[in-house]
Amino acid sequence: MSATSGSTLLPRTSGGRKRKDRIMRGLMMAATGLALVPLILIIYYLLYKGLSSWGRSGFFTTDPNGNFFGNPGGIRSAILGTLEIVALATIIAIPVGIAVALWLTEYGKDAWFANVVRYFVDVMTGVPSIVFGLFIYISLVISHVGGSGFAGWKGSLALALLMLPIVIRSSEVVLLLVPATLREAALALGAPRWRIIWKVVLPTARSGLVTGSLLSIARGMGETAPLLFTVSVAFGLTGNLNSIMNSLPMQIFGDITSPRDAVVARAWGAALTLVALVLILNLIARAVSRRSRLT
Amino acid sequence: MTGPETTSKEPEKMSSAPEQSEQEAAPDLSAMGERRQGHGIKVKDLHAYYGSVHAVKGVSIDFPANEVTALIGPSGSGKSTVVRCINRMHEEIPGGRSEGSVTLDEIDVYSPDVDITAVRRMIGMVFQKPNPFPTMSIFDNVAAGLRLTGTKTDNLRERVHRALRAVGLWGEVKNRLNSPGIGLSGGQQQRLCIARAVAVEPEVILMDEPASALDPISTLKVEELIDELKNRYTIAIVTHNMQQAARVAKSTVFMLDGEVVEHAETTKLFTNPSDERTERYVTGKFG
Numbered sequence: 001m002s003a004t005s006g007s008t009l010l011p012r013t014s015g016g017r018k019r020k021d022r023i024m025r026g027l028m029m030a031a032t033g034l035a036l037v038p039l040i041l042i043i044y045y046l047l048y049k050g051l052s053s054w055g056r057s058g059f060f061t062t063d064p065n066g067n068f069f070g071n072p073g074g075i076r077s078a079i080l081g082t083l084e085i086v087a088l089a090t091i092i093a094i095p096v097g098i099a100v101a102l103w104l105t106e107y108g109k110d111a112w113f114a115n116v117v118r119y120f121v122d123v124m125t126g127v128p129s130i131v132f133g134l135f136i137y138i139s140l141v142i143s144h145v146g147g148s149g150f151a152g153w154k155g156s157l158a159l160a161l162l163m164l165p166i167v168i169r170s171s172e173v174v175l176l177l178v179p180a181t182l183r184e185a186a187l188a189l190g191a192p193r194w195r196i197i198w199k200v201v202l203p204t205a206r207s208g209l210v211t212g213s214l215l216s217i218a219r220g221m222g223e224t225a226p227l228l229f230t231v232s233v234a235f236g237l238t239g240n241l242n243s244i245m246n247s248l249p250m251q252i253f254g255d256i257t258s259p260r261d262a263v264v265a266r267a268w269g270a271a272l273t274l275v276a277l278v279l280i281l282n283l284i285a286r287a288v289s290r291r292s293r294l295t
Numbered sequence: 296m297t298g299p300e301t302t303s304k305e306p307e308k309m310s311s312a313p314e315q316s317e318q319e320a321a322p323d324l325s326a327m328g329e330r331r332q333g334h335g336i337k338v339k340d341l342h343a344y345y346g347s348v349h350a351v352k353g354v355s356i357d358f359p360a361n362e363v364t365a366l367i368g369p370s371g372s373g374k375s376t377v378v379r380c381i382n383r384m385h386e387e388i389p390g391g392r393s394e395g396s397v398t399l400d401e402i403d404v405y406s407p408d409v410d411i412t413a414v415r416r417m418i419g420m421v422f423q424k425p426n427p428f429p430t431m432s433i434f435d436n437v438a439a440g441l442r443l444t445g446t447k448t449d450n451l452r453e454r455v456h457r458a459l460r461a462v463g464l465w466g467e468v469k470n471r472l473n474s475p476g477i478g479l480s481g482g483q484q485q486r487l488c489i490a491r492a493v494a495v496e497p498e499v500i501l502m503d504e505p506a507s508a509l510d511p512i513s514t515l516k517v518e519e520l521i522d523e524l525k526n527r528y529t530i531a532i533v534t535h536n537m538q539q540a541a542r543v544a545k546s547t548v549f550m551l552d553g554e555v556v557e558h559a560e561t562t563k564l565f566t567n568p569s570d571e572r573t574e575r576y577v578t579g580k581f582g
Contacts, residue, residue, distance in 0.1 A: 109389065181426040185488070188384055189495060190416035191443035199443055203430040 046272045053269025064235045064251070064266070072263045075270045077237040078251035081152070082274075084239065085231065085247055086221050088156035089163060093220075094213045096160075097167025104168075105175040106197055118172075124165040130225035132161045137229035150232035152241035158226035163216040170212025174205045207288050214285035218278045224249035248274045322463035322523040333360040333529045334400045334498040336381055336418075341395035343376045343385055350376045351393070352553040358499070363521060363530045365544030365561065367537060369576070373553040374533045378501045381531065382418040383411055399498065416444055419492035423504040425484035427476035427491075433459075433468050436476040436487055440495040458494035462486040462520055482513020489520065493528075500524060502532040506539065518543050537577060541565055549573045 053059055062074040100117070108114025136158040141149050178201050186196040202209070232244040233254050248270050255267035336358040343351035351373040358364045366374040379385040380393045383404060397404040404414050419440075427436045437455040441448060448454060455472075459465040464486045468479070476487055485505060492500055502521070506514040521543045524530060534540050540547050540561060547561045549570075557564060557573045568574045575581050 179426070181422065181424060182428060184384070184387070185422065185426045185428070185491075186439070186443055187387055188382060188415055188420035188422075189440040189443055189491065190412040190414070192412055192445075195443050195445065199439070200428055200430075204428070206430075 046268065046275060049265070049268035050272025053265045054272065056265075056269075059266075059269055063237050064246070066235050068260075072260065072266055073235070075248070075251055075266065075273065077235065077246040078248045078270055079273060079277075080237060081231075081234075081245040081247040082221060082249070082277075084241060085152050085155045085227070085245060086159065086217060088153055088241060089159035089220055090213070090217050092156065092160040093163040093167055093216065097164050097213075097216075098171050098209060100164075100168045101171030101175055102197060102201070104172050106193065106201065121165045121168050124161075125169065128225070129162050129223050130228070132158045133226040133229040135161070136226070141230055146242055148242055148244075150230060150244045152231055152238075152243065152245040155227045155231035155245070155247070156241070158230050159220040159223060162223060162226055163220045166216040166219060167213055170215065171205075171209055174208030174212060175201065177208065178204045207291050211285045211289040214281050214288070218281040218285070221281070222249060222274060222278055224253055228253070248277075322520045323460045323465075333527065335360040335529055336499055336531070337396075337398045338377065338381065339396045339398075341377065341380055341393060341397065343373070343380050343393040344391070345376075345388065346390035350553050351380070353395070354550070354553070354555050356548055356555060356558060358529055358531050359546075360529050361525055361527075362546065363525050363532060363544045365540035365547040366531065366533045366550060367535070367540050367547060367576075368550035368556075369581075370535075371552075372550040374548075374550050375503050376553075377550070378420075378503055378531055378533050381499070381501055382415050382420055384415070384420065412444065416495055417497050418499040418501060419495060419497035421485070421489050421492055421500065421502045421505045424508050425481055425488050427479075427484050427487050429475070429477045431476055432473045433476050433479070433487065434472040437490045437494050440491050444495065446495070454494055458490040461493050461523075462490040463516065464490060480513070482509050482516060485509060485513065485517060486520065489517070489524075493524070497528065499529045499531070502530065504533050504535060507535060514539070537565070549576060551576075 056074075058071070059074040060079070061076055063077040064075070065071075065073040067073075100121075104114050104117060108117065136154050140146075140154045140157070141151075146153070182200055182204060183196055186200045187193075191199075227247055227250055231247060231250065233250045234244045234246050236246070238245055251270045252267045252274070255263045255270065258264055258267075338354060338356045338358070341351055341354045342349065354373070354377055356364070356366075356377070366377065368374050376385060381397050381404070385391045385393055393405075399414075399417060403409065404418075428439055431439060434455055435442075437458050438451055440446075441451060441454065456465065456469075459468060464483060467483060468487075471478075476484065479487060485508075489500075489505070505521075506517045509517065518539060521530060521532065532540075532544065544561045546559060547564045548558045549556045549564065549568075549572075551572060557568055557570045559568070564573060565577050568577060
């Protein structure tokens, strides 16, 4: 050992470098810890405040009643309203989004128009969600399109606009992962392009497309601003997407400023419910992506 | 592989039981019907470009029916491009275009009133890397050619089984036709891809270095298969492996820098080439 330690062939790591390494590692650990603090606090606070509401009888089975005294009611209409609005938004955004992504990867490729589309999709990703709400408000709500001013389906449209760029971008990434050799193999067999898309490209990318779509749904589900100007708030349960509806984000928005403790508690319960719904979607998305055949 | 009780499920298998397994292991082209006269390909004055790169410069090659023609030459000599111009796959590459004529018998493959998908159905292709469809089972992979081209057939099952027998894969996969095609070994995958090409019943099969990603034993199997396939198909094979060309091809084309240097009977090209550059290449002095 002592014979080699003085060798200049393989000098020892200098003390300065070791120290620098330790300091930098420590800083990065500290940053990670700092980032985790609010996250853990949010989850802790949500559980702490929300779980007691969850335990209240009728929390999931009654609608808010607007009474000034006594039991303020549960959040059934908010949960179902959110599910209805988001379901319609999904039906609009996902097929359109995947179609645009398919066009970009299979046909547009590097054409200038495809790049223009990509650019606008990127811009749309960065548009604040309230702008989508305002857009729908100006174009559909004020003019009472469909007979009523505020309506669930208008909220769905605003959410769909918000989800669209997310679906397009995530789908494009996944579709680009489908090996070109598979398209080539199918082309060389004499297959028309639409059949290649339908039978080779989409099935190969399926789990990735599902994952991206679920994440966009989870994103849309938690948005408040697009609903603010489009759906408004209601207490009652309704299946009519052409009327004002209740939804979880709006319920939270309305409840949290209430002077009544019971109503504020309901807001926390609703918030926990919303986080739970989003978490479930994320877990499903992860499970699906794990089964992916693409890496 | 395992005995007659599994084969009894297959009514279209007719040959007598004892030789069964041996017969299943070897390529059995009789499964595809009688030996038949194939159709030749003539390439004339072919120029091909990648954007501004002139990759193939006035190539003329005859690929006679029912023969194996090998294309050899160093990387970048344009062998693959020539082959990809025959089934019009070259134009799928961004910036790819070509001039000149390619005829299947007397039909111009590039004629404006010829359907490009019909060209590719008639002229099948096998690629360097095995590329079975990852979402499909072994059966579906072979059926893919028929399904993707919208070919209506009442005997899909039978055609798939025939194609698998033709490439000598039947014995290895008959008990797991529904398992994924990518679960097979590399050599098996490549034969699966050949089965997929054969199932469409093309006239010509183009092979772009079909064995270069395979181990020696799989390579041997593919070469044996090529030897069988020529009884029914016209075959053009691009290869980097000169021994392979010597083993499978009746005639061989030596290409260099996008031009044909020499096209001759394989034995002559390797033993007594008329061009000095060919001699230097086949003896390993350059390239």
